[in-house]
Amino acid sequence: MNARRPTDVMFSFAGLATRADEHKDGFGIAFFEGRGLRHFVDHHSARVSPLAELVKHYPIQSDVVIAHIRKATQGVVSLENTHPFMRELWGRYWVFAHNGDLKSFQPRLHAAFRPVGQTDSERAFCWLMQELAKAHADMPAIDELNHTLRELLPQLNRHGTFNMLLSNGQALWAHGSTKLHYLLRRPPFGPVTLQDEDLSIDLAAKTTDADRIAIVATEPLTRDEPWCAIEPGQLKVFQGGEALC
Template sequence: MCQLLGMNCNTPTDVQFSFTGFAQRGGRTDHHADGWGIAFFEDRGLRHFVDHAPACDSPVAQLIRSYPIKSRNVIAHIRKATQGQVNLQNCHPFVRELWGRYWVFAHNGDLKDFHPRLHGHFRPVGNTDSERAFCWLMQELVKSHADVPSVDELTLTLRELAPRIARHGTFNFMLSNGQALWAHASTHLWSVERQHPFAEARLADEDLSIDFAQHTTPQDRVAVVVTSPLTTNETWTPFAPGELRVFRDGRQILAAT
């Protein structure tokens, strides 16, 4: 199946270190070689890159590894196709506009017999189960809210909607509208929060380490979520099956229940 990477920060931060290790799983240290993509929020704007080539060899991925794009919310994906052809329109993350904001979604898993009725503005461009799930989520958000909901309100809605999709199979996903990062696990997701005092981290998929203390201030906070831990010397926290976590300003928050 596919792999996911998300980053949420309290100040614009580049994802070069994490993405360098993550991209190696796209055909070099793992077999997820059917395309990749990444989206960076910048205020209300969005930089969105996708490529159907393997991430480990893609010139576009090399650009991301060498270009320090700074963002407070990032979602990346490397694809192992289970449904849909290997082409550009089936590459995650997917992007839609709602209530004057961009929404970004990426999914890891395989949803069986999931063909919801889509009757509104949101229709898939490609033919993956993942994009159908995203379109359905957006359609249901429109039914549930008249305008952009608060982070807590959106969390409550997603907690109601996610199990309705997850009953069709594995539904690990990440979602952001630039205000926060939502991550849901059916099977495997892990998170780590980096804060002062920062230390050195070593990648698991690449012979590379970084001393974050040399690149941060004491006020910085960064949360990273990934399908399997990217580093060998940090304490990653696994998600429980069915768990939805919300990250804002570089830390997990406890939304209203």
């Protein structure tokens, strides 16, 4: 989720958590608050995790949130292999989550960015951070980052399925090699209902006409909103609840 102002994301997280019957190998969620970050991960399913229950009832509001439910393909089910992953670059926290499976991806990584766990996802994140650091001596403008990412992401796509979310708190980057959807919420706001559970909320009671909210998910989370598919291989960039490209 990316929004113009700090927003409650618990309704969307509840929708994501209902899909943890299949994706049962851990969950995580990261909330940016300015330059700070709240980061929660658990290798237990979001369906049964006490931490997931805590997150659902914690009054966190944020303008950038990345959440993930894991279905393991590489690496054991353990805390160190649970998304989203976090690293520091250019004095900012970066958060990354991946859905897919990269075959034979064993890049050469230097000391600054090394995986803690055994997943292809964390290796890909470390490689992206390493290559971004090589390309830019300091934090570049968003347009420059977009250009660099468009050069790097096809190299990961060649190894398999690479659907990812990436953020440093300033913007949200979403890349789908196979399947991702996004939604732009704008006024007038009204009632919405989750796709996988009979749970509704009236957004008008929680928003103002100034709000703009972008949500990205593998599959649409709600059944009565105009979700759009991200074209395979496309990089979408969201800032302030709007799609920059």
